[in-house]
Amino acid sequence: MKEISSAYNPKETESKIYQKWLDSGYFNPDNLPGARTKTYNIVLPPPNVTGILHIGHALMLVIQDILIRYHRMSGFKTLWLPGTDHAAIATQSKVEAMIYKAEEKTRHDLGREEFLKRVEKYAQESHDTIIEQTKRMGASLDWSREAYTLDPDRNLAVKTAFKKMYDAGLIYRGNRMVNWDPKMQTTVSDDEIEWKDEITSLYYLKYGPFTIATARPETKFGDKYVVMHPEDKRYTQYTHGQQIELEWINGPVKATIIKDDSIDMEFGTGVMTITPWHDAADNEIAKRHNLDFEQIIDQKGKLLAIAGEFTGLHIKKARPLIIEKLQSKGLIEKIDEKYAHRIATNSRGGGIIEPQIMKQWFIDVNKEFELSPEQKLNFPASEKATLKKLMRHTVESGLIKIYPDHFQKTYFHWIDNLKDWCISRQIWYGHQIPVWYKGDQVHCGIEAPKESGWEQDPDTLDTWFSSGLWTFSTLGWPNKTKDMELFHPTSVLETGYDIIFFWVARMILMTTYLLEEIPFKTIYLHGLIRDKDKQKMSKSKGNIIDPLGVIDTYGTDALRIALIFSTAAGNDIPLAEEKIKGMKHFANKLWNIARFILSNTDDFETKIDQAKLTEADKEILSKLELATKEITENIEGLRLNEAAQAAYHFTWHELADIYIEASKAQLQDPELSANTKAVLAKTLKTTLKLLHPFMPFVTEEIWSNLNQKDLLMISEWEK
């Protein structure tokens, strides 16, 4: 027999095998042999260029690679399309921090052009790292089609999409309340806000005859509306619109009584004053009653002229001084120093959110429009569409299926509460808004106007605007390409459930409008990986399992099957290193099964003689057929964990424990020897195929010893 080490060595094998796959060209569907009329296609959720590969990426890559390899072996024209995301705010803030640390310079010190050069350099390096790491997972991605959310092709798609929506009135510019991050000097979307618990002081202030409570006295200068519930019996003497004179921070003011049923009578005194410019809830009340909006705080977090003697002070510094003044004027009734509330922060590395009313670009989710007669959404022709309606319709009608299905409710709930999406950001790294101004004129287009004097809007687009186009911008849209024709809509969108709002919903929004079809037929949501204490993995907690470290110790195949083995869709996964270790044993077991069989036969093409089958032979062949059926059905049904368990169980407890033991005696029997070899050969070959999607490296390596004419990765999955 050939000289094969008794222990499987993943390190030696993996890079060699991956290169072999690359050389074969089979990652690219155009190179796959056979007729292949059916297509199967997944776009990789693009990892952020700033990041390094974490265990969540590893899980995503494994799930998708299993689906891809299975379908490739099953005769589909299979495309898995890779790419990375420029993650605008996250990337910019990271580079800004690095530059400030090294040179004490801000982006404004460097200027837009120079700063962007720096960001691009960083993004490029970071990109190379994460791509190398992705390859180590064994991902069979078609690198010839790799895309970047900020490259020229995607930029064309973004501009085209923007223009189409602008022309249809679905994108508008307007003054609205936004989440302003004074630290990064940009707006942030609702979904990018992270709420943090904080203990602070709650001040009870005397506001004329009332007592109002506030945690933010520095916003109170402009308060001239006092709001209470219309049914609050304590305040029946006051009427809506009534005006009263009272002494306030900087002197006497005239306050107006407003009755609004959004007021919680139980809270404090049941009375509050409002700050429509700087608080979302107050803003809603003010809009309902058509009240005045006054800005108190500027974009840097400093108080405006309305603050009188405090003008120009930063709110942080102003607060104690304001309290002092209120104290001296006798306007403070009491202070609750242990008031627990939540503050909004920018989760992408910025500061505390200060709501502001600003001129921004928005996508109108409620504006009605008509779909073309060619629409592939089965949306009733009699009805006017809105983005919101289409988002709901695609899932409700079953055009798009979500696994596990309870996430449907989450999805609907989010849509029902969806407000217009603020898409402009005041950062520099990203797609610049394709709108130019000249005096009062506005031009939206793919190219800048030819005449001089036009100036482009300096803002960039929310990173999810470009991500929302991902399923088709990667296929060449807006050009009419062969890839678009073949591979859209995509088969499955596989991602973590934490990203359903950010991304999944936005892809549906963009695709249903721009293409009038669905972006994908199935959404498969995986869970979040947590440590054994169910904590989210994060650098600050120091509980990260580094997939690359694990690969070095146990091998990629062990990590892959460990990740999938006990992972039901949508469930969080506390990953224990012991499981990976156990799966390393499994890879080794398979290796030695192959070694045993290889030491007994060189010929893997011999036909099995049905007449000579022993009971043990019949048993293993029938179990093999059963396992094949079970694994196939489970992969088709997206129960990858059950498929993996079935493959594991068959290999270890049917093939190794029972049949290989039985075969030892049969091999000694001259009557049975030849046929036993044929059964062993057949069983090994099929087992390798069954395990290949889960453990591609070790199976391909063993396969290479079987004198087969082509790679295991394109061998036929025999159902």
Add this chain to the structure above:
RNA sequence: GGGCGGUUAGCUCAGUGGUAGAGCAUCUCUUUGACGUAGAGAGGGUCAUAGGUUCAAAUCCUAUACCGCCCACCA
């Protein structure tokens, strides 16, 4: 305040109507020509609790308890 998920072996998790499973841990045996990074075997579970449906429930229904997550304009 709404919504969702979880509670199964010492630990971490699979299992969704029909005799309870995996990895790790524990114990015993095996240095036999596939495998000592191992194998064979063993112990260990009233499947959170209480009701209900069913011939049959870890699995379906109802309630309770505890844990966790998401959403929300409580000053």
